[in-house]
Amino acid sequence: MxxxxxxxxxxxxxxxxxxxxxxxxxxxxxxxxxxxxxxxxxxxxxxxxFADFDAFLSELVLDRVARLSALPLVPGAGSVVDTLTAFLTDVFSSVAVAIVALITFRDDLRQRLRAALGPGIPLASEAAALVHGYLTAERSLGRLPADADIDALGLALIGSAHMLFADRQAGPPSADAVRRMVVTVLP
The missing domain is CATH 1.10.10.60 (Homeodomain-like)
Known part of the structure; x- marks a missing residue:
């Protein structure tokens, strides 16, 4: 340039x-x-x-976190399994897995993000909050059992999806593998 x-x-x-x-x-x-x-x-x-490289990285993560809210999680539309499969695939086939590794790798970045977003792992925590809200709405619509433990389901879905997508050498899992995981976790 x-x-x-x-x-x-x-x-x-x-x-x-x-x-x-x-x-x-x-x-x-x-x-x-x-x-x-x-x-x-x-x-x-x-x-x-940007003031320094960690400020750049912090803004990068905050930008990617903001993009999560644009992903479709519409209660009552389509099947719960299909909606969650598509959402988790969108979240974790993006840069999210690499960002989680980056945050783990860089202490200063992690501290800046905790100051901006609070505790937890950025991107994963925000995705979990979106899934929690979606599952709560689906339960209130009667599409999930009334006694479904939304907190546990949300964490299991996010953690399991992260594990499916975490292997950079093997490539992303198939849509079938993500779907099977969602079916297994949901009551």
């Missing part, structure tokens, strides 16, 4: 570049140099928009 040329939406381009590096090479490869090289920018571009 030539010096002095205005970059349209540099933050978004840097976030997308970081996501590509994370998905392709994993959290250990995510550096400011790797991100700016992937975006085709000079290294200074990142530091013009």
């Amino acid at each position: 030539p010096t002095g040329v205005h970059i349209q939406d540099a933050r978004s381009q840097l976030f997308d570049a970081a996501e590509r590096v994370l998905l392709r090479d994993g959290p250990h490869a995510l550096t400011s140099r790797a991100v700016t090289a992937e975006a085709g920018f000079a290294k200074g571009v990142l530091h013009r928009h």
